[in-house]
Amino acid sequence: MERSRFELAESAIPTAWYNVQADLPEPLPPVIHPGTKEPIGPEDLAPLFPMELIKQEVSQDRYVDIPETVRDMYRLWRPTPLVRARRLEQALDTPAHLYYKYEGVSPVGSHKPNTAVPQAYYNREEGITHLTTETGAGQWGSAMAMACAFLDLECEVYMVRVSYDGKPYRRTMMESYGAQVTASPSSSTAAGKRVLEGDPDSPGSLGIAISEAVEAAVASDGKKKYCLGSVLNHVLMHQTVIGQEALAQFEQAGEYPDVVVGCTGGGSSFGGFVLPLLAAKISGERDTRFVAVEPAAAPSLTAGRYTYDFGDEAATTPLIRMHTLGHGFVPAPIHAGGLRYHGMAPIVSHLYELGLIEAVAVHQIPVFDAAQLFTRTEGIVPAPAPSHALRVAIDEALRCKESGESKVIAFNLCGHGHFDMKAYRSYLDGELVNYEHTEEKIAAALEGVPAI
């Protein structure tokens, strides 16, 4: 029996996060204050984040030590397995070697706790007892709720109303961890009230929920801080435990990937897997291809503009240089809720501009075709978001079949689909649609991007 699973001992959990900023050929553009149009300083972010995370956001150190308390919690699910998908390879009849790093083994079913735990930890270290955040489909909210349970923090989650009603099991999970979950828009914030006055039946949006969570933190006189599950530099850095483990596992396997694929919404799943492997490409040591896969319904890299824009719809955050569809862009209701974001992580955007990574946009029906094939061959029902990466990994493997090349292709299976069965139901019932004609929507939304 040739090996398929590459497991590491818990002692192999990384001891430091990798900070790609140390190795970038050009530095990241600064974050800009929307009023002064000047680069922001730590004090601008202090009402929202603890100082250690603000430092990490701009750190140029190659490695940042992982606190022992955080590593101790990581081992509840880390190291995660790297698996060679032999049965999928057989079904595709491809000479390619297909690997997936499986983050669905975490208690909440995704990679999100990798950053939720350190974010909760640093807040607690600085005396914070109460955190606010938003969640769409619920993956990030679940991760924060769990992290807060571990560290005895209060957790306040603003959950987009349409998900609150449609995905009640995610809410139950968060409440099982002890979190307080509020449907957004709510009447407990000014931002929420404003929306409800205009539309008492508003289904909510991630943008509104962010505004509520931010307001709740800012209005607390420093008692509460706010947490974000993607986009920011420190979030991507925390996720690099994924790629670091994968490097050790590829060494076990005696192979090195030719093509690395990840899905991109805010960029944390992609960044976590890719960044530790990117150093060898930047240095010229390896010629790995890195492919970011985004939904055709929110194609920030492939169809957005690289410019300064707000991180939220309500235009309250600092301005970030990134690939954006315009902060007013509302993606079509695809089932990969975590990929429905108008912007892209500054690090991922920067790498794309530098030509170090590629990007491709895919529609959801072929994504679910790939997910079903994976389910029937490898057993795991994948979440809709990483199924985007899976789709492109399969396409690469099929190209290998044509060319006869036995490339090594790896993708980040960053979550399972146990809470996404409604989406699979739609797929099985033939009710899924590919959303076309986003171009006009993008053009309109880009008109709202501020001039810098």
Add this chain to the structure above:
Amino acid sequence: MERSRFELAESAIPTAWYNVQADLPEPLPPVIHPGTKEPIGPEDLAPLFPMELIKQEVSQDRYVDIPETVRDMYRLWRPTPLVRARRLEQALDTPAHLYYKYEGVSPVGSHKPNTAVPQAYYNREEGITHLTTETGAGQWGSAMAMACAFLDLECEVYMVRVSYDGKPYRRTMMESYGAQVTASPSSSTAAGKRVLEGDPDSPGSLGIAISEAVEAAVASDGKKKYCLGSVLNHVLMHQTVIGQEALAQFEQAGEYPDVVVGCTGGGSSFGGFVLPLLAAKISGERDTRFVAVEPAAAPSLTAGRYTYDFGDEAATTPLIRMHTLGHGFVPAPIHAGGLRYHGMAPIVSHLYELGLIEAVAVHQIPVFDAAQLFTRTEGIVPAPAPSHALRVAIDEALRCKESGESKVIAFNLCGHGHFDMKAYRSYLDGELVNYEHTEEKIAAALEGVPAI
């Protein structure tokens, strides 16, 4: 950092199943034909099962080799981790060492695929292309659906109507694997029609669903065979991969359990964990305590009678000597659907009679109290069934706190609760009840047990 996770390489997946029948101090009583009252022969079971499984059912060999194809599929989720629950220990402030073997890492979220895969395999080896089975909450149906997807078999699942309607996501999961799922009672079998004639709105029961699945197999002229997910000797034997791995992992940990706890419905989760550790107790080498935990709503070991009874409500199966509440006993609607069975595996019953294992019955509210504590300390939301074992493991750990003993306590966490969020919702909303007064129901049902 002291170790908490004990992972094995895939090469450590057992190469044979352990058959406790070889080591029993007294042999199991024979299975009896309800008409002749004589022990049944292989030909009596041939319409339902492939010959290899019938042989395994009565085999006296200590080990039965695991086919390489089955091991190859096992490694999609095996070996599973053994984890020391250090955070739970801290929360309990106990000197005890608490370990759990975690079977929830399988793609369907439980230990059930350990036997679903070999059952599908042996059927396929004997030329069968179509399998029938029943499922209550859906764990077993999902496992069979996955196994059939792996081996290109048709899978026909009769799902208890109340679960079909109330747990639609399990149905979606089974259909994603390609299975055909029918709400039971259905109009596609005589047994189903009979029930529907009496009550067109029948919510169904496991007993009815078994009758439908058995009928579909028997009526197929050998084209279809039937599969069962617990109770039978070969099912418990397939599950011994759990305990065998655990033995290797305890060796890594440098500890050996003093108390081993498992939940019992049909007995497969308990048997799979316990049987490989029992040999050392039978031989006198170890003095381990083994505790079977059953729901107070279906207390076959602690309040049933050890006698010959039918395996199904419709009284169509051979007669099995086991602890039974009477085949007409319908357990109260507790959330641990997999534990709602009137009988107990013959092997588990026999061990209880021999005094080799203990048994205790627990109510569901304290079970969910334990589950919530586990969720908030260890992160994993446990399924209601293994939360019964968890409850008793915690009680043992609390006794150690009083006595000051640092016993090693281990339990089988045989599944996660991702598809049981409705139960957690009831718990959080204070709507859960403990079902009392089952004694009269049991006394009435025992009157229907046949006289042998």
